[in-house]
Amino acid sequence: MASSSLLTRRAFAASLALAALSARAQKFPERPIRIVIPYAPGGGTDNLVRAIAPQVGASLGQQLVIDNKPGASTMIGTEIVAKAPPDGYTLLATDSALLVNPGLFKARMPFDTLKSLQGVTMMATAPVILIAHPSLGAASLPELLALARAKPGALNYGSGGSGTAPHLAGELLKIAAKVDIQHVPYKGTSQAMNDLLAGQVHMMFGGISTARQHVESGRLRAIALTGNSRNPAMPNVPTFAEHGLKVEADSYWGVYAPAGVPSQLADLVSGHFARALKDPANADKLAGLGYIPIANTPAQHTQQMRSMVQAWADVINAARIQVE
Numbered sequence: 001m002a003s004s005s006l007l008t009r010r011a012f013a014a015s016l017a018l019a020a021l022s023a024r025a026q027k028f029p030e031r032p033i034r035i036v037i038p039y040a041p042g043g044g045t046d047n048l049v050r051a052i053a054p055q056v057g058a059s060l061g062q063q064l065v066i067d068n069k070p071g072a073s074t075m076i077g078t079e080i081v082a083k084a085p086p087d088g089y090t091l092l093a094t095d096s097a098l099l100v101n102p103g104l105f106k107a108r109m110p111f112d113t114l115k116s117l118q119g120v121t122m123m124a125t126a127p128v129i130l131i132a133h134p135s136l137g138a139a140s141l142p143e144l145l146a147l148a149r150a151k152p153g154a155l156n157y158g159s160g161g162s163g164t165a166p167h168l169a170g171e172l173l174k175i176a177a178k179v180d181i182q183h184v185p186y187k188g189t190s191q192a193m194n195d196l197l198a199g200q201v202h203m204m205f206g207g208i209s210t211a212r213q214h215v216e217s218g219r220l221r222a223i224a225l226t227g228n229s230r231n232p233a234m235p236n237v238p239t240f241a242e243h244g245l246k247v248e249a250d251s252y253w254g255v256y257a258p259a260g261v262p263s264q265l266a267d268l269v270s271g272h273f274a275r276a277l278k279d280p281a282n283a284d285k286l287a288g289l290g291y292i293p294i295a296n297t298p299a300q301h302t303q304q305m306r307s308m309v310q311a312w313a314d315v316i317n318a319a320r321i322q323v324e
Helices: 002-027 044-060 072-082 097-108 141-150 165-177 189-197 208-216 263-278 280-288 298-319
Strands: 033-037 064-068 090-094 117-126 128-132 156-159 182-185 203-207 221-225 251-258
Touching (some): 033 044, 044 251, 044 263, 128 165, 141 221, 156 165, 165 203, 165 251, 251 298
Parallel strands (some): 033 090, 156 203
Antiparallel strands (some): 117 251
């Protein structure tokens, strides 16, 4: 009898908790939602989120407040979200660094990515582009590689930070082409781009969204893209694959939440992001920046995150890629 009474009380408590959760989900969001971006303004993540944030906020009924927190290979901003309350009001928007860092930094990570975060939606993917300053004197990939082989260790490339897809693209190119080019990490793509435009670094790997305007103006030269096919935003730029080199390091941009966010809230936010990403009104704008929308569900994104973390760890270990 006592056992039956205890089960009844537990069932009643569970039903109250479920009702409270449902009521909270129906009211969500009641205040602005903070979107932490672990990069300085102006990079691929920032460009993508700012392109759709007004529409997402309007449909949610609350503003998305973008908070750029660069540093420590994206771990400063990511840790803020990993340790935030799981109430849906603090989210992370980031690129492939989230998927790469566990395999690259291992025990040096200040949090466990797979235990601390869950997927909301994988917003988009895009190739990584290699661009060079005209003063380098290389207008094509064969010319650049010939120069690198003639001057081992003398050339350098910038990226938005260690652990990003552009960083991994650079390391994979070095392995595939058997060249020695030094990596110069920055706290975001915009900082790397500024130094490249000033001729402070020879080349960089980055995103089409930040590179295209400078290539079209003639200030930089587009050398090659990752991926198996050319990107419509820059159709004249060849892929590394066309030159017989395996450099598979496309960027992926996702929205993540602290682990434990109720599924109703994650589904709600994901749905609003998906509508903005798939809206025909945004299609040309996103395509022009090189983005290919994905907009999957929280469950699909979380599984994708887990699979890609393991896949990148395997690549990093096999290629023996390290950071200082």
